[in-house]
Amino acid sequence: MKTIILDFDGTIADTQNVIQTTIADTLEQLNLPAVDENEIRRVIGLPLWEMFVKTAGITDDGMIKRCVETYRACFMSHCEGNVHLYPGVADTLGKLKQSGITLAIATSRGRDSLVPMLQSLGISHLIDMIVAVEDVEHAKPAPDMVLKILAATGTAKAETMIVGDTTFDIGMGKSAGCATCGVTYGNHSREQLLTASPDYIADSFSFLEEFLL
Numbered sequence: 001m002k003t004i005i006l007d008f009d010g011t012i013a014d015t016q017n018v019i020q021t022t023i024a025d026t027l028e029q030l031n032l033p034a035v036d037e038n039e040i041r042r043v044i045g046l047p048l049w050e051m052f053v054k055t056a057g058i059t060d061d062g063m064i065k066r067c068v069e070t071y072r073a074c075f076m077s078h079c080e081g082n083v084h085l086y087p088g089v090a091d092t093l094g095k096l097k098q099s100g101i102t103l104a105i106a107t108s109r110g111r112d113s114l115v116p117m118l119q120s121l122g123i124s125h126l127i128d129m130i131v132a133v134e135d136v137e138h139a140k141p142a143p144d145m146v147l148k149i150l151a152a153t154g155t156a157k158a159e160t161m162i163v164g165d166t167t168f169d170i171g172m173g174k175s176a177g178c179a180t181c182g183v184t185y186g187n188h189s190r191e192q193l194l195t196a197s198p199d200y201i202a203d204s205f206s207f208l209e210e211f212l213l
Contacts, residue, residue, distance in 0.1 A: 001179070001212055003102040003155040005146055007164035008109055009044055010186030011205075012089055013121060018078045019044055023051070025078075026071045030063070032056055044187040045166035047108045047139045048072075075113055085121055086185060088206035093126045095209050102153050104129040106145035106162070106172070111135075129153065141171030146178060163208065170196035181207075 009015045020040045027034055035055045043051045052058050052067045097103055103126060107114060111132040118124040129149055136144035146162060149155075162173030165186025170193065173180035181200040182193035193201060200211070 001101065001161050002159040003104060003149065003153055003161075004096060004208065004212075005104045005106050005149055005160060005162045005173075005178075007045065007162075007166070007169045008105055008107040008114060008117075010165035010188075011163060011169070011183055012085065012105070012123070013117065014084050014086060015079075015117075016041060016044065016187060018075070018082050022071055022075045022078050023055070025074055026052075026067055027056060029070055029074075030066060032058070032063075032067075041187050045108055045140060045164070045168040047133050048110075050139075072110070072112070076116070079113075079117065079120075083117060083121070085123070086205050088204055088209075090121075090123055090126075092206050092209045093123055095213060097126045099213055101212065102128050102155065104131065104149045104153070106131045106140075106149065106169075108133045108139050108168075140166075140168040141175060143172055143176035146172055146176035150176070163202075165193075167192055167196040170198045173198075181211075183207075 006012055020037050023040050039055045043054045048068050048071060049064050052064055058064050105127055114132055129152060131145045131148050133139050136148060138144045157177040161179040161181055162169060163181045165183045166188045170180045170182055180198040181202055182198035183202050184190040
């Protein structure tokens with residue numbers, strides 16, 4: 001493998017509680033009904049607007065826009081001290097980078113929050129390319145993010161692996177014709193991941209070092 005394309009939330013960093021808290025705060029601020037945390041977890045990995053549609057059943061375009069704006073305005077205030085790398089991530093990324101593997105992130109998150117988090121987590125220097133939700137017409141599980149990275153890096157599909165914690169990541173990789181690896185410690189369970197038929201299943205991020213190096 002020459003290029004590894006990684007999801008961020010639930011794969012590189014544990015942001016689950018921050019996302020759940022921010023969505024709850026957003027709904028409360030806008031006087032909208034609360035939603036179950038398990039429902040939020042189920043849709044983490046989709047674009048933010050779609051998360052509100054699927055969890056809160058919001059269909060009005062104006063209200064969806066208000067939800068997204070409110071969420072983004074308060075998200076970073078919840079992050080300080082509450083977002084952490086999963087075990088083995090920094091060390092494994094460093095070894096993959098040193099070996100010459102290209103490391104890219106494909107995320108449904110926006111750059112406005114992703115870039116500061118990568119910097120605060122101390123791994124921004126290890127990432128060669130970022131494709132965020134605003135960089136493509138169609139978000140996960142469409143293949144657009146992967147195809148954009150492949151075009152920019154000149155990597156063949158057969159030389160690329162997509163690593164993520166949700167069925168949306170696996171679907172994106174499969175639709176792009178690449179190998180896929182689902183990690184079980186994130187937002188979707190092993191059972192959920194298996195429904196998307198990933199090529200590999202990993203219980204820890206360090207699997208990538210063992211498998212690739």
